[in-house]
Amino acid sequence: MTDVFIVGIGIHPFGRTDSRSGLQQGEYAVRAALTDANMQWSDMQFAFGGSDAAGKADTLVSQLGLTTLPFINVLNGCATGGATLFGAYNAVRSGDFDLGIAIGFDKHPRGAFDPKPADWGLPDWYGESGLMLTTQFFATKLRRYMDLHNITPITLARVAQKAYHNGSLAPHAWRRTPVSVDTILGAQMLNDPLTKLMFCSPAEGGVALIVASEKKARQLGGPAIRIKTISMRTRPQGSFEVFAPHLDLERGGSVTAVASRAAFEAAGLGPEDIDVAQIQDTESGAEIMHMAENGFCRDGDQEKWLAEGRTQLDGELPINTDGGCLACGEPIGASGLRQVYENVVQLRGAGGARQVTRKARNAYSHVYGAPGVSAVVILQC
Amino acid sequence: MAARPIAPDVLTTGSPARLIGGRHRASGRIVFPLPQDSQNYERIELPSRGTLWSYTVQRFRPKSPPYRGDELFQPFGLGYVELPGALIVASRLTEIDFRELRLGLPLELTTTVLRHDEDGTAVYTYAFRPVRAALG
Secondary structure, eight states, X not given: OOOEEEEEEEEEEEEOOTTSOHHHHHHHHHHHHHHHHTOOGGGOXXXXXXXXXXXXXXXXXXXXXXXXXXXXXXXXXXXXXXXXXXXXXXXXXXXXXXXXXXXXXXXXXXXXXXXXXXXXXXXXXXXXXXXXXXXXXXXXXXXXXXHHHTOOHHHHHHHHHHHHHHHHTOTTOSOOSOOOHHHHHHSOEEEXXXXXXXXXXXXXXXXXXXXXXXXXXXXXXXXXXXXXXXXXXXXXXXXXXXXXXXXXXSOOOOHHHHXXXXXXXXXXXXXXXXXXXXXXOSXXXXXXXXXXXXXXXXXXXXXXXXXXTTTSTTSSSOBOTTOHHHHHOOOHHHHHHHHHHHHHHHHHTOOGGGOOSSOOOEEEEEEEETTTEEXXXXXXX | OOEEESSTTSBOSSSSOOBXXXXXXXXXXXXXXXXXXXXXXXXXXXXXXXXXXXXXXXXXXXXXXXXXXXXXXXXXXXXXXXXXXXXXXXXXXXXXXGGGOOTTOEEEEEEEEEXXXXXXXXXXXXXXXXXXXXXX
């Protein structure tokens, strides 16, 4: 088995780009990654690609070139990006390939997602009665967590304030204007305790990452960031996920905690070794809860961490340095790869105004998606 | 005024109504709603009283489809209700001031009208309301 490196990165700005389809945003990201790595599409030995709602990734070959490469489409909800990289990583790690690309892109209609009950194996009455909204899941999971661990609304607002601040410094972000804590708290309440400015929105964007074996990376000679490990897990018994008409009395662990522990164990690292992290922040509370589920702090410590600014760009563990989903929006197929893109930027020291203050060597990313999938990627330079 | 439940096999039509769940014949695990699988699941009535496990308020009208409520939208409480010995069930919350919502609040099953059919028939679904001390 060989080690695997990221040798090229490309991104299409997140947000709204009316003039380009989702596929075109994916193509844009691929061309940017090829330019970054000083390579051609014909150099790619394989591709993993995915979008949730913007078309079939493998049709990109029409635009990029009919090189006959194997192209695997991935569809894993919000974890689609993580899953494409998981596939690309393992294809190189196995030794069968030494150069390939992971691609994620998407383009969603405005407003909250509108799922169909039957697609989720649920009866129509569940959706008809107004109980089938992802925002309700986030709010109820968070409400209980806040009450059990003494988290207050100002901490939720601080997470969003940090996101919009960081987003204002990231050229690929969507929301690029800082927003005050008071404005965030005073925004329209959607699902208590979450206001409109504490939620991310469906959006558009594309990301591509070129991966190479150690030997190939050395030949190429450019900046290479090691993929220390990738873990991907599905939900354990007793976890709390979206669209659940009932939960078992016996509560279990979280899929994020399972994926995180597996990643740290495989990497031989602990949470204290991580210098910068991108973690799933579908809403402010998700970042709070995922801080603990990923092992970075104990339940309840987030109140203090946010008040002290420990997760800001100049803090001891900067989190969501490009503004995360809150500032970038969430094009489902691209979101997980954006996190890895941002970590590569930080490890290269190329973050410009949003470069973290501390010397970053180990970078962590965590993506979570319905109906209970988490993928964790640890990078090292 | 005529009334009908939102779907068959969600709740009993007796008074008071009870939720219909399923017990897995092999493992004993209790689930809601009742799966369409009588070979593996026995139909059971769930406890009608429990406590609030978590909650939120639906402040905006959900998208239609899948939502099918009356045109005039009123924010409603919803959450998960822990039914002792059975499971934790997702439900609307009714007859409550949103400021009274708190974890552990004792609740009991009732029904709430979701919409009206063209002929005026009220379509109702299940909901939980606070257990009020009996008067007198």
